[in-house]
Amino acid sequence: MLRVKAGDLDKMGLLFERYNRPLFAFFYHMTHKADASEDLVQNVFYRMLKYKHTFTGEGEFRSWMYYLARNVLNDSVRQSKGQHHLDINDIADTVGGGILADEGFEKQQNTDLLHQAMAGLSPEHREVLVLSRLQELKYEEIATVLNINEGTVKVRVHRALGELKKRFFTNERR
Structure with a gap:
């Protein structure tokens, strides 16, 4: 640059x-x-x-x-x-025609549940998870991007993961 x-x-x-x-x-x-x-x-x-x-x-x-x-x-x-804004109905992937193996079907269901759980997070929580887990930015980099301190990033990631876990397992039981 x-x-x-x-x-x-x-x-x-x-x-x-x-x-x-x-x-x-x-x-x-x-x-x-x-x-x-x-x-x-x-x-x-x-x-x-x-x-x-x-x-x-x-x-x-x-x-x-x-x-x-x-x-x-x-x-x-x-x-x-x-x-x-994210809409859960926009995120849920449709399963194509034909018979899927149980393992593949279960994996697809888990992926759909994860997408739904992510969609239900606040934009703040979704953003820190995308930056930290999917984009693999360091907490220090995320702090710079969000203009907050590194400790706040750690707290947000921890809370976001907790909320994601809760939403994922709530959706799984439905």
Whole structure:
């Protein structure tokens, strides 16, 4: 990013190749809408170019990138007046035709239950779980992205995991 900041815009393609999939995964886990996620990724890279002067190189690039991504997501939600909220019915995958092996069917059910449990979490809890568990950011990086201290991140992750576990096993019994 420092090379892009210095005017070597060809390096932006390398950043896109390296980070577009993790960004897409972040947005998809937050919205569960593929088309919207693709658009949001594009918006992040646009903002990287627009705000390249704000990257100092002192911290992790990923922290800065997810900070921008979070702002893009918040702006998108604000513009659509909440239409990007997660709906459990949107998340539950349908099982295709044909007979599935018991093991495969059980795995699919557990995946569906996990998606439903994630969808039921508050955006704050869902966000810290996506960043820590799926995007594999360190707590220090998440603290930078969310502009909170590292201890608060640990508490949020712990509470989010507890809530996820509770929701998962409540859904499983239904």
